[in-house]
Amino acid sequence: MRIVLFAAALGMAAGVQAAGNANNGKAKAAQVCAACHGSDGNKPSTPDQPVIAGQHYDYLVRALTDYKIGRRNNPIMKGFAAQLSRQEIEDLSAWFASQQSPLHDQR
Amino acid sequence: MHKKIFVAAAVAAFALGAQVASAQPKPDPAKAPNMSPGAPAGPGKPGIENSIAHCIGCHGIPGYKTAYPDVYHVPKIAGQQPAYIVAALKAYKSGERSHPSMRGIAASLSEEDMKQIAEYYGGTPKAKEGGK
Numbered sequence: 399m400r401i402v403l404f405a406a407a408l409g410m411a412a413g414v415q416a417a418g419n420a421n422n423g424k425a426k427a428a429q430v431c432a433a434c435h436g437s438d439g440n441k442p443s444t445p446d447q448p449v450i451a452g453q454h455y456d457y458l459v460r461a462l463t464d465y466k467i468g469r470r471n472n473p474i475m476k477g478f479a480a481q482l483s484r485q486e487i488e489d490l491s492a493w494f495a496s497q498q499s500p501l502h503d504q505r
Numbered sequence: 506m507h508k509k510i511f512v513a514a515a516v517a518a519f520a521l522g523a524q525v526a527s528a529q530p531k532p533d534p535a536k537a538p539n540m541s542p543g544a545p546a547g548p549g550k551p552g553i554e555n556s557i558a559h560c561i562g563c564h565g566i567p568g569y570k571t572a573y574p575d576v577y578h579v580p581k582i583a584g585q586q587p588a589y590i591v592a593a594l595k596a597y598k599s600g601e602r603s604h605p606s607m608r609g610i611a612a613s614l615s616e617e618d619m620k621q622i623a624e625y626y627g628g629t630p631k632a633k634e635g636g637k
Contacts, residue, residue: 445588454578464603471601500584504626505557505565 418455418485423493426486430478431494439494452499458491556618557625559610564626573605587620587627594619 427437431450434443439451450458464470465479466487482490563569563579570576582590596602597611614622 442586442589445586446592447586448589448593449585453580456577457580460575460577469603470596472596501581502583503565503567503581504583505561 418459418488418490418492420489420492420496423486423489423491426482426490427493430482431490434474435494438497440497440499449499449501450494451497452501453495455491455495458494459487462487462491552618553621553625556614556622559613560622560626563606571604571606582626585627587623590623590627591616591619594622 424437427435427439431437431439434447435441435450436443439453440449442449461470462479462482463484465472465475466482468476470476479487560582563571564582569579571579593602594611594614595616597604597607598614600608602608611619
């Protein structure tokens with residue numbers, strides 16, 4: 399039980415502060431992500447792809463990690479995420495999370 | 506301690522959702538237009554309030570985080586591409602995506618519900634809050 403709470407606290411702490419390096423993420427994004435999502439994450443190439451600019455940092459880390467390990471099964475994203483290291487996932491997430499975007503919290 | 510509260514809250518939320526859904530059964534969209542001419546016509550799209558009631562408890566609260574199985578911010582969905590929202594909901598329903606709460610909710614949605622939700626969140630005027 400204590401371990402669960404400790405892990406939860408760690409998760410919250412990680413969520414508050416982005417661990418990735420947005421500048422490194424920008425460079426990586428230009429190579430790996432830009433063709434489909436746009437270099438800043440605002441230009442999905444098809445309607446069923448998401449806007450990722452301005453999305454929450456920790457959600458992006460989670461999504462990329464899930465693709466990498468197969469918890470999410472999109473074949474295209476799995477191919478890209480599989481080649482990313484933990485650090486690169488954090489860098490990319492920091493870059494996209496810090497971009498301007500139409501995404502917001504409206505109910 | 507916290508875990509018990511989370512579980513209780515989750516159970517309560519699901520119970521509430523189920524109650525709302527069963528109290529107002531949705532009309533079959535295929536039959537709805539000319540099924541009963543005498544029925545009162547409600548304002549707006551039928552069912553949209555019920556549909557988004559599933560969403561706002563988590564996605565309508567700025568900065569809200571998942572509680573289980575891991576802790577991270579729930580994604581911003583307002584302003585997202587409608588077709589992506591439908592694709593994501595279908596992926597939860599089919600099991601391709603695995604978040605427990607989202608799988609439970611998506612399983613209860615018809616394709617028509619998903620399109621309504623997608624249009625509501627993706628089709629609304631964008632409040633220019635910018636990224637964070």
